[in-house]
Amino acid sequence: xxxxxxxxxxxxxxxxxxxxxxxxxxxxxxxxxxxxxxxxxxxxxxxxxxxxxxxxxxxxxxxxxxxxxxxxxxxxxxxxxxxxxxxxxxxxxxxxxxxxxxxxxxxx
Numbered sequence: 001x002x003x004x005x006x007x008x009x010x011x012x013x014x015x016x017x018x019x020x021x022x023x024x025x026x027x028x029x030x031x032x033x034x035x036x037x038x039x040x041x042x043x044x045x046x047x048x049x050x051x052x053x054x055x056x057x058x059x060x061x062x063x064x065x066x067x068x069x070x071x072x073x074x075x076x077x078x079x080x081x082x083x084x085x086x087x088x089x090x091x092x093x094x095x096x097x098x099x100x101x102x103x104x105x106x107x108x
Contacts, residue, residue, distance in 0.1 A: 006060050038068040046070075047078055050094040051086030058094060059101040066102065076105050 012019035031041060042065035049058045065075060075098060083091035 004059065004063075007057050008060075039065075039070055042068040042070055043074065043078055046075065047082060050079060050082050050090055053086075053090050053093065055093055055097045058097045062098055062101045072098075072102055072105055075102070 008019050008022045011022075031038065036044070042061065045061050046058065046065055049055075049061055062075060066072070079091050079094045079098060082094070
């Protein structure tokens with residue numbers, strides 16, 4: 001299976017300097033700061049993308065969240081919780097992106 005094209009790689013073709021800022025300082029410094037685990041940073045980032053309705057970035061960060069130790073169950077809970085704070089349309093859209101990106105929620 002081929003890796004999906006990341007949004008920043010798509011952006012690099014038109015705005016290489018912007019993509020460079022994502023690599024450094026965002027991923028090289030901000031994501032490496034002490035104080036929050038990468039797991040927690042991932043959950044926070046996914047939550048922000050959901051309420052800001054940024055589905056084009058959400059898929060990549062859902063994959064990153066799983067790599068950082070978040071379970072599909074945790075991500076499902078984040079989406080459900082945010083329906084009340086970010087709106088049901090945003091949560092439904094996020095659910096669709098999560099299903100397309102991560103597959104079905106495993107039976108508990």
